Amino acid sequence: MAANYGSDSDQMSDDDLFGNDNVFDLINLREGERIFRDLFGDSDDEEDFDGFDDVYSPPNFQEWVWQKDYNGGAMRDFAEETGPKNIDTEHYSLHRQVSVDEAMIPFKGRLSIKQYMRDRPVKFGVKVWVLADAVTGYCSNFEVYAGKYGTVVDRRLGLSGQVVVTLCKEILGKGHIIFTDNFYTSPTLADYLLLKETYLCGTVRTNRKGYPTVQLPTGRDATRLDRGSIDWVARGDFVATMWKDNRPVYFLSTGFPPEEEGLTTKRRKKDGSREELAVTPAVVEYGKYMGGVDKLDQNTRVNKSKKTMKRYRRVEIKLR
Template identity: 30%
Template sequence: MNKNLSDDQVARLLESIEKHNDHDSNTELELESDDDNNASSDDNIPLSQLLQCYTGKNGFQWSKMPPPSSRTRAHNLVTNLPGIKGPAIVKNNLSPLECWELLFSKEIMEKIVAYTNQKINNLKSSSAWVANQTYTRETDEVEIKSFMGLKYLTAIFKSNHEDVKSLWSTDGTGRDIFRITMSKNRFLFLLICLRFDDASTREQRKTSNRLAPISELFDQFIFNIQANYTCSEYVTIDEMLSAFRGKCFFRVYLKSKPAKYGLKIMCLCDAKTHYLYNAFIYAGKSNEPRNPDLSVPTQSVLKLAEPIFQTNRNITADNWFSSVELVHQLKAKGLTYVGTMRKNKRELPKEFLPNKKRQENSAIYGFTSDKTIVSYVPKKNRSVVLISSMHHEISTDPVTGKPEVIVFYNSTKGGVDALDQKCANFSAMRRTRRWPMVIFSTLMNISIVNGHVIWQASNTNGKITRSDFVKELGLSLIKPQIQKRKLLPTITRDLHEKMDRFLGLTPSTSTAENEGSPAPKKAKSGRCHLCARKDDRKCSKNCHKCFKFVCKKHLVEKIECTTCFQNQN
């Protein structure tokens, strides 16, 4: 009697001993042809071993039985507990402004002021017309913060794409908060001149760094966000797209993103709080030396995960990153990994791919000593495969009835997408042709999310919505500028009154504090400033706001009752 089994008999025997479980996921593999499932490298494997293992196309073997359970594995014991740290923990109950200043530190603001003034002076030296304008003076830290504060307020008002002229309009459709902070021309001038690097050395630095116009500020910002917070035990890695359609060598097209075109930022963020913890800007294929033995996705993950090496945290990512190679590399760095896998990975056995014979809502598992793969059939001719170095047993969630690996993946995969959505909800981004401004606005948006997380960790007994956080932050940033501008003698009475209302000052208090702004002297008579020169009408009445002389033709009489008149005076 022939004891050797044919290939068909072996296949039927394998199917008869598979164990099935329910599962669901958004990442599915679709059956394309039967040829994908016919490839096999089992010819030289003993039958006894074949019955206990699944074998990939490259001969990689997965056991059908989980490894023996033991005490809690070392990689599940997380070090460096999550929460605020460093400068953020020095003071309790931080204000929104204090949380923001931890991220946009004084070092960053000083660099922005210095490089912006460099651009202003270059413009003034090259154009006499620019030099003669009153709004082209050098800037300072107070004014730059107020400029950023106004951009945050446009995020609250959902007017970040509104024309600047309408924001500063005086016909009743504009917003007084913008007019009392700075003039329209000054805002536009700062928008043009804002710079983030030394222009005199930029071309030299661009030969080795394509991100030279923004890299100094970007690197300092990333350093600050890591110095003030420790992420939780679960982190997510994914890409973020900052919308941009201008000229840029490394602009990318991503069909899956709403903006389609933009600058790609690879991000690592907290899966629970969505706090951005590390990031780098994709600048195209670089000439920098890299490890030829590792794939680009693996190197990207290792670059992002470097700050959390040897902390036993888990990384969740999608199928572009996932590979057996990556799991091995992360294990050596003291990290675990969970992610979906593409069906072209040679380590995947044919049994884990889409197959017409597999039943719906069924799942099969494969194990090694430190890795687990699970394949689930959500519907006919489809399957989804996940790899995990965190799960090591066949386990089903009692609530959903799905494999625990899939439930965990679904709960942690959306960290970066949630961060991107929060940034879009309150965006300070304005239309621009300069890609460094796009990155700067993206950092401003991220500082809102990260700052709010720091505030919640610092104010354990308090609660504030992100909308109120941004509003309070914006008002706090513009207040010092309004106090400084109020001392200028050229400010009209109308703006003075609006400044007083914003600062909570009474007219008497305002006058006492405004010693440098004496009231205009009233002449007995003068020419109406609204009449043509040929008319030359002399008059003795003047406007109570601008103090200019006005004739009866252009005079608007103000009717008031005695009570209102007494209250006004």
């Protein structure tokens, strides 16, 4: 006997999307989201999510003037006066340096939100955005990535910037320094965090809107430079840096001076000997504090012998 789903008028009534709940038994959630977007377009509320100011408007980067003149320092003084605060619990105080990165919780079973990341040691599992103490690896906040169709993205920051703002909303205005890699770092994110009296330091992709690629060497001009070469431009507290290691690496930071006399790092040459290369404060701080989430991975590695562990137990062990 054929199932009765009602008349066409009932299924397309004004009271509900289809008028008959049985329709949803025929398609999964992801397919339903895609059909809804195709029919009705994107939601008008996409630009509003918990933790982000509705009144914030990204700056006009065409009016920004980058030059060899650093006028920053006010934010650094504020951070030194503020120091670490009791943020998460009454028993733990985050250090000033925190890092944001993704972590993978191993899982190869059947799960709709399971992700594959080929460049990670753990290639299959549940992807989690994590805010961690950069000194101890303590997990301060996290958010499980539910997939492309399960996330509403703010158009001003994009997914990467939205992740940082959402995770760090409880620590904004306390003088913290947030370290991110080039997936998250952008001039727009740095501008917003600076308004909230919070630093940003991280590697950055040169195609980010507002990054001064005209004033810094890129492409072949950068690859031809000697190892240890440094070039930078600044705008107030914003410092954009190119540092040549084995390849050119680009940084964006707020509150750090562009150069510091006598600051070096050791690198190994092809013949096995070591050489000292000049570096900037942002390079040194990034190398020292970006690994907060990596420390969390080391401290919470799941025993591989427990192959039958439920997925929710894996999440609990990883982030508790």
